[in-house]
Amino acid sequence: MSSSFMPIEEVEIYCRFCNKITQAHLDRSIAENGRTVDRNSTFEYLCSKCLKTFCFSGQDLIEQSKDENKSEQSLHEYSPADHFLIGEKIYHKKWKDTGMVIGKEKGTQKSIIVNFEKTGLKKLIEDFG
Numbered sequence: 124m125s126s127s128f129m130p131i132e133e134v135e136i137y138c139r140f141c142n143k144i145t146q147a148h149l150d151r152s153i154a155e156n157g158r159t160v161d162r163n164s165t166f167e168y169l170c171s172k173c174l175k176t177f178c179f180s181g182q183d184l185i186e187q188s189k190d191e192n193k194s195e196q197s198l199h200e201y202s203p204a205d206h207f208l209i210g211e212k213i214y215h216k217k218w219k220d221t222g223m224v225i226g227k228e229k230g231t232q233k234s235i236i237v238n239f240e241k242t243g244l245k246k247l248i249e250d251f252g
Contacts, residue, residue: 128161130184133234134140134210137236137244139172139177144225144238183227185210203251207235218242 135174136147136186147168155163162181185208198214198221199207207213211224218239228234 127159128181129187130166130179130181131187133211134168134184135223135238136168136170137227137238138173138175139226141170141173142177143172147177149239150176154197163224179209179227183209203248206250213237215239215242215247231244 130149130152132149134147135144138145139149143147147170150167150169152160153165153167154160154166160181164181166176166184167176167178167183173177196207198212199205201213201215205225209224209227212221213224214221215237217239220239220241222237222239222242222245225238227232227249228246229237232248235248237245237247239245
């Protein structure tokens with residue numbers, strides 16, 4: 124049986140319609156089995172600038188913290204072989220820089236869009252191998 128899952132309500136994201144980094148708000152969720160919202164569900168977000176919506180799988184989103192006092196999450200060191208979640212903080216060893224995953228692209232090779240503190244917006248390979 125699947126456990127329930129609640130993604131973050133507001134997220135900084137790269138909107139492919141605006142071509143900008145913007146805030147997006149969780150608009151609705153679509154449960155795969157029609158009843159239980161879990162990691163297999165689809166979540167629709169609304170861009171606060173252009174008001175267009177886009178969808179992500181629960182398997183690509185970070186979960187909303189159940190502990191309101193927990194504001195700091197640990198850094199996940201970047202490796203092209205790993206899977207990353209939108210809203211996750213990562214560290215790039217070569218650039219000695221931290222950033223947040225703000226988007227994903229599917230295709231022949233999956234990639235993440237990361238907004239780094241020093242080096243800015245970068246597209247990196249994920250799930251390679």
